[in-house]
Amino acid sequence: MDRRRLGSLASGFQANAITGKEEVFRRARELGLSPTESVYLASQALCLSLPEAKTALYESASWRDQHGGWQEALGTVDALLIEDPSPPLYRLIDQESQDVLLTSRDVHGFFVDDDLDTQQTITFVGVHSFNAHVRRTETGVLQVLGHQGEPIGQYYLGHTRLTPPGPDGFLSVRAYTCEYAQAGQIWRRWASVEPIAYGEWARRPVDSHENWLHVVQNAWFTRRHSAARIRTDEVVTLDGDLITTRPGFYCALGEAVNGPGGYFGSNLDALHDCLLSSGEASAFRMEWAHFTHSRRVLGEQFMAALLELFAEFRIEVRTG
Numbered sequence: 001m002d003r004r005r006l007g008s009l010a011s012g013f014q015a016n017a018i019t020g021k022e023e024v025f026r027r028a029r030e031l032g033l034s035p036t037e038s039v040y041l042a043s044q045a046l047c048l049s050l051p052e053a054k055t056a057l058y059e060s061a062s063w064r065d066q067h068g069g070w071q072e073a074l075g076t077v078d079a080l081l082i083e084d085p086s087p088p089l090y091r092l093i094d095q096e097s098q099d100v101l102l103t104s105r106d107v108h109g110f111f112v113d114d115d116l117d118t119q120q121t122i123t124f125v126g127v128h129s130f131n132a133h134v135r136r137t138e139t140g141v142l143q144v145l146g147h148q149g150e151p152i153g154q155y156y157l158g159h160t161r162l163t164p165p166g167p168d169g170f171l172s173v174r175a176y177t178c179e180y181a182q183a184g185q186i187w188r189r190w191a192s193v194e195p196i197a198y199g200e201w202a203r204r205p206v207d208s209h210e211n212w213l214h215v216v217q218n219a220w221f222t223r224r225h226s227a228a229r230i231r232t233d234e235v236v237t238l239d240g241d242l243i244t245t246r247p248g249f250y251c252a253l254g255e256a257v258n259g260p261g262g263y264f265g266s267n268l269d270a271l272h273d274c275l276l277s278s279g280e281a282s283a284f285r286m287e288w289a290h291f292t293h294s295r296r297v298l299g300e301q302f303m304a305a306l307l308e309l310f311a312e313f314r315i316e317v318r319t320g
Contacts, residue, residue, distance in 0.1 A: 001037055004193070010044030011194035014185075017203050021046060025060040035063065044192075088128045088145060089191055092160070095139035101162060102171065103128040107142070110155075111184040112177045119174040127165040136161045140175070144187045153187055153218045182211040190215060196261040201251045202242040210247040213266055216254055220263035228277035229257050229264065229284075237287045240294035249298060256286075268305055275313045284315060291319035 009031075013024060024045050028038035035057060042053040057063055088103035105126030112120070140160035144153035157175040165171035186208070190196065201212040221227075238256045243249045250266050257264040265271030288294065295303050310317055 001034075001040065003040065006033075006037060006041045007044055007193055010041055011189065011192040013041075013045040014189040014192070015194070015197055015200050015203065017205070018045070021056050022060060022062065025057060026062040029062045038063070044188075087147075087149075088126075089188060090124065091143040091145055091151070092124070092157075093141050093143060094134065094137040095141045095156075099134060100129070100131060101134055101137060101140070102130045102165075103145075104169075104171070107184070110142070110175070110177050111181050112179065113181045115179040116177055118176075120177050121172050122175050122177065124165070124171045124173070125169065127169045127171050130162075130165055130171070132164065134162065142175075144191065146191050147193050151222055152190055153215065154222050155218075180211045180214045182208045183215055186212055186215045190219060190261070198255060198260045199239070199242055199252075200260070201255075202244075202248065206245050206248070209245045209251060213247040213251050213254075216251065216261060216263050217266050219261065225263070226277055227263070227265075227270065227274045228279075229274065230262075231258055234284060235287055236284050237289065240288055240290035240292075243290075243294045243297055246298060246302070249294070257284075268309060271306075272309060275309070275315075283313075286310070286315055286317045287320065288317055289320045 012018075013027070018024060018027065021042070024042050025038060028041050033041060039053045039057050042056060046053065046056075088105055090105075090107050091103045092101045093099060094101060102124060104124035105128065107122055107124050109120060109122040137160050138158065140157035142155045142157055143151040146152040155178060160173050160175055162173060163171065201209060204212065236256050238252060240252075242252050247266075250264070250271075253271075254262040254264040256262075263274075265274045298306075307317065
């Protein structure tokens with residue numbers, strides 16, 4: 001089984017917002033994938049564990065005619081799960097000592113809809129490694145790992161008590177949560193081998209734009225970039241046709257200024273800080289395509305404040 005090819009397919013599915021179970025399995029069948037390959041593909045594209053993906057495939061309408069040979073497929077998937085579990089996506093470290101406390105394939109209950117001001121139970125799933133010598137930390141940091149194991153995002157958890165994981169690889173702790181419920185799925189996309197594509201955020205549902213912007217900002221500062229422009233192009237092209245939400249505007253602006261996945265503010269105050277920190281690099285001309293559409297989406301009051309801010313830093317805006 002070519003895991004690199006399947007991982008690339010999964011990244012492509014996520015990039016094109018193919019995130020429904022039935023659609024993923026239907027396309028897997030059309031591509032001629034085996035049941036085992038389809039389960040692995042679904043686990044990567046849908047952020048499922050292999051057992052969850054195995055159950056979903058069994059329940060899929062696209063694969064019902066394959067139930068006759070299902071026992072053989074189940075055995076193959078189970079062997080795959082034992083021999084080659086998914087690489088860790090998360091790592092808990094002690095910020096002061098930089099000691100790694102555990103790594104895990106997933107974390108449940110951390111990315112939630114509400115901004116909660118009390119600690120909640122979160123569960124590390126598929127724990128790969130556990131530091132049995134450390135049972136608590138006052139400066140816990142949850143890191144999101146890229147496909148090469150490098151930190152691409154992080155969240156400060158603070159005081160965290162640890163107990164060894166159970167036989168099922170689950171480990172629960174009390175910690176503060178993240179209010180962006182879709183960020184976990186987006187982080188999995190960012191951690192894949194395939195680089196983030198231009199305008200990829202715009203192909204996702206509009207209610208995910210704020211979550212994408214959150215990941216952009218978190219990743220930008222995790223990589224120790226400053227809140228400034230790092231590219232030197234004299235002309236910045238902003239595609240206003242992609243903009244359908246206020247967070248989407250900042251996603252579009254960030255990648256126009258600093259490339260795909262780039263950050264350049266998440267509100268007007270943050271944009272001001274980015275322009276101020278950029279110094280001479282802020283002296284660029286902006287070609288704003290589909291400006292009328294953007295004005296209609298963003299509103300006159302916001303546009304007036306935005307254009308005033310650009311004028312303050314002598315940024316020429318040409319509209320089209």
